[in-house]
Amino acid sequence: MNKIDKLLIKVDKPARYIGGELNSFNKNIDDIDIHFAFAFPDVYEVAMSHLGMHILYQFLNRREDTFCERVFSPWIDMEVQMRENNVQLFSLESQTPLKKFDFIGFTLQYEMSYTNILNMLDLANIPLFATERTEADPLIIAGGPCVYNPEPLALFIDFFYIGEGEVILDDILDMYKQYKNLGKSKNEFLEAILKFDGIYVPKFYEVIYNEDQTIKDRIALNKSAKNVISKLVVNNMDEIYYPDKQLVPWIQAVFDRVTLEMFRGCLRGCRFCQAGMIYRPVREKSKETLLKYAKNLIETTGYEEISLASLSTSDYKGLEEFIDELLKICSENMVNISLPSLRVDKFSMDLMQKIQEVRKSSLTFAPEAGTQRLRDVINKNITEDEIFQGCSLAFSGGFNRVKLYFMLGLPTETDEDIYGIANLAEEITRMYYRTEKPNNASLNLIVSTACFVPKAFTPFQWASQDTTEEFMRKHMLLKNAIKRKSIKYNHHDAKTSILEAVIARGDRKIADLIYQAFKLGCKFDGWSEHFKEELWHEAAEKSNIDFKFYAHRKRSYDENLPWDFIDIGVRKEFLIQESKKSEEGKTTPQCREKCSGCGASKFNGGVCYEV
Amino acid sequence: MRIRAKFTKEGNIKFVGHLDTVRLFQRAIKMAKIPIAYSEGFNPHSKVYFGLPLPVGMESEGEYLEIKTKENIDVSTAKDQLNNKLPEGIILTECFEIEDNTPTLMSQVDSAIYEIEINEDICKARILEKLEQPSIVVTKRNKKKKFVQQEIKPLILNYDIIKESGRTIIIAKIKAGSRSNLSPEILMKAVFVDELPNLEYKIKRKELFLV
Numbered sequence: 001m002n003k004i005d006k007l008l009i010k011v012d013k014p015a016r017y018i019g020g021e022l023n024s025f026n027k028n029i030d031d032i033d034i035h036f037a038f039a040f041p042d043v044y045e046v047a048m049s050h051l052g053m054h055i056l057y058q059f060l061n062r063r064e065d066t067f068c069e070r071v072f073s074p075w076i077d078m079e080v081q082m083r084e085n086n087v088q089l090f091s092l093e094s095q096t097p098l099k100k101f102d103f104i105g106f107t108l109q110y111e112m113s114y115t116n117i118l119n120m121l122d123l124a125n126i127p128l129f130a131t132e133r134t135e136a137d138p139l140i141i142a143g144g145p146c147v148y149n150p151e152p153l154a155l156f157i158d159f160f161y162i163g164e165g166e167v168i169l170d171d172i173l174d175m176y177k178q179y180k181n182l183g184k185s186k187n188e189f190l191e192a193i194l195k196f197d198g199i200y201v202p203k204f205y206e207v208i209y210n211e212d213q214t215i216k217d218r219i220a221l222n223k224s225a226k227n228v229i230s231k232l233v234v235n236n237m238d239e240i241y242y243p244d245k246q247l248v249p250w251i252q253a254v255f256d257r258v259t260l261e262m263f264r265g266c267l268r269g270c271r272f273c274q275a276g277m278i279y280r281p282v283r284e285k286s287k288e289t290l291l292k293y294a295k296n297l298i299e300t301t302g303y304e305e306i307s308l309a310s311l312s313t314s315d316y317k318g319l320e321e322f323i324d325e326l327l328k329i330c331s332e333n334m335v336n337i338s339l340p341s342l343r344v345d346k347f348s349m350d351l352m353q354k355i356q357e358v359r360k361s362s363l364t365f366a367p368e369a370g371t372q373r374l375r376d377v378i379n380k381n382i383t384e385d386e387i388f389q390g391c392s393l394a395f396s397g398g399f400n401r402v403k404l405y406f407m408l409g410l411p412t413e414t415d416e417d418i419y420g421i422a423n424l425a426e427e428i429t430r431m432y433y434r435t436e437k438p439n440n441a442s443l444n445l446i447v448s449t450a451c452f453v454p455k456a457f458t459p460f461q462w463a464s465q466d467t468t469e470e471f472m473r474k475h476m477l478l479k480n481a482i483k484r485k486s487i488k489y490n491h492h493d494a495k496t497s498i499l500e501a502v503i504a505r506g507d508r509k510i511a512d513l514i515y516q517a518f519k520l521g522c523k524f525d526g527w528s529e530h531f532k533e534e535l536w537h538e539a540a541e542k543s544n545i546d547f548k549f550y551a552h553r554k555r556s557y558d559e560n561l562p563w564d565f566i567d568i569g570v571r572k573e574f575l576i577q578e579s580k581k582s583e584e585g586k587t588t589p590q591c592r593e594k595c596s597g598c599g600a601s602k603f604n605g606g607v608c609y610e611v
Numbered sequence: 612m613r614i615r616a617k618f619t620k621e622g623n624i625k626f627v628g629h630l631d632t633v634r635l636f637q638r639a640i641k642m643a644k645i646p647i648a649y650s651e652g653f654n655p656h657s658k659v660y661f662g663l664p665l666p667v668g669m670e671s672e673g674e675y676l677e678i679k680t681k682e683n684i685d686v687s688t689a690k691d692q693l694n695n696k697l698p699e700g701i702i703l704t705e706c707f708e709i710e711d712n713t714p715t716l717m718s719q720v721d722s723a724i725y726e727i728e729i730n731e732d733i734c735k736a737r738i739l740e741k742l743e744q745p746s747i748v749v750t751k752r753n754k755k756k757k758f759v760q761q762e763i764k765p766l767i768l769n770y771d772i773i774k775e776s777g778r779t780i781i782i783a784k785i786k787a788g789s790r791s792n793l794s795p796e797i798l799m800k801a802v803f804v805d806e807l808p809n810l811e812y813k814i815k816r817k818e819l820f821l822v
Contacts, residue, residue: 006811009668014626020699022638248638250627302638302696333641334649334657 004095007081015250016044017078019070019092022248023058023300026093027067033177034066037091037101037138040073040109041116042526047072048247049255051309052107052144056165058243066173069093071104073116074123076524082123089123098124101138102176106157108146111503112496112526114153118518121156128515130158130203135186147200148231148278149456149563152503152510154202159190162566163198163232164264166240171196194224198232200566201225207508207562213549215507215560230567231278235605237263237285244296248303257305257338258297260290266311267590267607269598270368271379271582272410274455275311277570280598281606282315282591287322294326298333306330307338314343315592323351343382344390349397363394366405369413370420376585377412379578384424391428395435401444402428408474408491409452409466411582418474421447422481429484446488449478451497455504456563457570459578462555465501468494495533496525501551507562510550512543571599612680613713614689617705621670624700629664635698636676643692648679662819663720663787666794671816673723677709677716719821720788722768725795727781730811735772738781741802742770749801763801766793787819 008014020026029035038057040047047053053070060068069091074082082089088097098104104126106117118128121140127133130140142153143161150160161169172193179189190201204225208217220227234240246258265282266275294306306326310316323337330337337355342348344365367387369375375382391402406421425447432443451471454463466474471494482489503510516539517525524530540547555561557576564572574597581588588596591607601608620632627635637657640647649655662675690706697703713719741747747764769784781802785793795814800807 008626013628014667015628015631018623018626020623022635022698248635250635251631252634299642302641304637304641334655 003085003087004090007078007085007087010081011077012075013044013251016072016075017092018250019095021250022302023245024093024247025057025061025067025069027061029067029094029096032065032067033180034063034103034173035096035101036060036066036068036173037071037098037104038068039071039104039106039117039120041106041113041120042073042109042524043075044072044249045251045253048249048253050107050109051259051261052165054246054259055241055243055261056105056169057247058245059166059169059241060173062241063170063173065177067093069096069101071098071120073120073524076530079119079123088125089120099126099137102180104138104140105161106140106142106144108142108144108153110526111146111152111500112531114503114514115518115522115525117153118156118514119523122518128518129155131155133158139186139189145275145278146504148274148566148568149504149506150200150202150566151207151508151562152506152514154508155511157202158186159193160200160202161198161232162200162229164234166234167232168196168198172199191222191224194222194226197226197230200229202508215562217560218565228565228567231569233569233603233605234264234283235603237283238289242285242289242293244293245300246297248301255307256303257307258294258301258303258335259307259309260294260297261285262290262308262310262313262316264310265606267315267592268312268381269379269578269588269590269596271377271459271578272368272407272452272455274458277457277575277598278568279311280568280570280600281603281608283606284316287318287325290322291325291329295329298329298335304334305336305338307340309340312343313339314345314348315590320347320351323355327355344394345386346389346393349390349393353397362401362403363391363399364403364405365390367424368405368407369410369417370406370422370424371417373585374410374413374417374420376587377582378410379582379587381587381590387424388427388431391431392435395432395437398438400432400437400439400441401446403446403448404428406447406449407452408449408478409471411452411460411463415477418478419481421449421478422483425482425487426484429487443486444488445486446490447478447482448489449475449491451492451494453497453501453504456561457566457568457575459575459582461505461561461575462557462559462579464554465498465551466494467552468498471497493528493531496528496531498547498551499525499536502545502547505562506550509543509545513539513545516540516542569598569600569602574598612683613677613709613711614680614684614686615675615677615707615709615716616690616693616703618674618676618697618701618703619672620665620674620701621672622700624698625665625668625670628667629661632665632701633659633661635701639693639696639698640678642696643689645678645689645692646681646684648681660716662716662821663723665816666796669814669816673816673818675716675720675819675821716821717789720819721786721790721822722784722820723787724782724784724817724820725798726815726817727783727795727799728813728815729779729781730777731779732774732777733779735774735779738772738779738802742767747801749797751797763793763797766791767798782817 060066071091121128126137139158141159142157147160147162193199204222206219210216263284265279267282368380454460475491520535522535647657658679660677665671686706690703694703748762753759766786771782773780
């Protein structure tokens, strides 16, 4: 029995750690130039659900000179075994210790996974701080949505890739191979890639703070280091690489099905939503492209379900026609279609009827706020009438389970808005019992609230977040306002949301907070059963970080924000304008209705140039 | 048409549990374009059945599964097609048609041979002494999680002990299936009692016998 096998017989779900899944790769390490570890700082079932991982895994492995392997956070039981038996963190495909790789590329999907990154490096016996690593260590790099504010991880990461991987990842690897073959140092390589857009090498910058701890200035320490880093955007979605294979996990993943990416970006411009801004402009794939990949993916995975991925599926042009053709392919192959992110309207209901999603009989939608006034403030362009109409259609179609998602603590929120949530739920319940429906089942209504977390690059990036006490008061207020026993109310924990806000808008000083928290044993913070609030407060004391400064402080428009040096296309002036409009309760139409001139047209593609 | 197949499950894939193995076969059958029959109803699932679940971490040279197809197909072609799509470690070794009125696979399972390889030199007589007692009673948890006593002597059909370069190998034929079943882990517990947690061993199912 080899050393790893001995651990595997002692842990839960050992298939998390063995690799070799359908459509995975195995290459001879002697035959390749670049050994790349794609690292997802969470457990297997979560990591294997992530579309970006599936794309980049196949994208990197299509190169003959590159072997991309995967590595995920070992679950708690496995970590105990590894530490007890002195087994270093290894890759899934070839069980190679991570220390031997050229690159470890972390994907940053949520702030609460940051301690897991440090824990993974520690398990791999790789120094955590970039300055402590030597030529013998791999380059530690990061990408994903959270890199739009890279500063909290700046001290740990060698370089950040800001934007879509397909654009210049090949160029970076080509250059790495060339430098490696010439025997050049890591530092020389890092200097060389400064010429690329989208590449941020934190060690070549110094941040200077004002006395009040806000940022005074950022100074480039290398003459090639750019003052502004522009995100990288794919222009033609039909021409870029998309895999015709997808890894099929051994054990059931959170999302276990074929994922078909329909478009990137979102037309809607909800003011709390980071994805809606950072992925602009909307760029669609053509129907033909999508059908081609759907066919390939179904054939190469044997999956029984296909999911259409996007931020707002209803906004795909010609959706109905596309679904009709997709339905043909799917019914021939006994494959179900799943349609997340639909708007609640007649069109969507008909569509769901058509693909027989109805049998699931559960409907989820997110009005986000309880009153029209607040929905206008956040630019959630959905009216009460539309909500009622959607529910009415759903009820007469046989749905009896409805989930409503809201946010508490949105800017300008008053108690009136919270009562509005209870009222809306009550109205929907009454409507259910008024509606003529195919059966007499009782309604199962769940109201769920999340705590608002202000994010970088949104019109709310200057906003203050509610305190834990305020959130808890609001939870109670809403709980007591919901009188009907049949309406179930659940809410997210305020404490994790505050920490998320601290990190999401953090500067370089937050690195020490994360480091101290890791040292104290924090990991899997996004899993409520593993989140240890006391330890984070201890870490805050040790690192001298005041949560109030980061989470609860309202910024002024002229403050230098930690992420201002990144250019996402959408201009700061637009975000300010949107922030001001939100205070006046004025909405902004979606891109196809009227261009709001956000700045994303500078990328020369997508919805900005649609005719 | 009902088709039975015998397959192996060896190497790392032993860490993939039973239900996940079922799902991987369902997908492989689909990819191999075998015209599998589906159950009726809202949530149709393909008609694939297994003999006896194999515990996580155990290898096997003798597993059985059965599929039902919508139309008659050539079994040896189907075997090749499926072997092309199955992951490393799982190989169909035999594939044959069975009569429509054959009882279900699961109900036919009767006994199995296990090979238990212990990474230690253990005195043969010590093991034999335990196994040759007229009665062997073990305490185990039943499905309701209650501890119950069970007489396992009649479930042990045959055994042999081989010593090989510092290792001890127990080969045991024991009852298996839904009527009466003995897990090899329980057998090991009966032989080694408190010593068992200190032993390093692995178990492989060598063969499954149907009635």
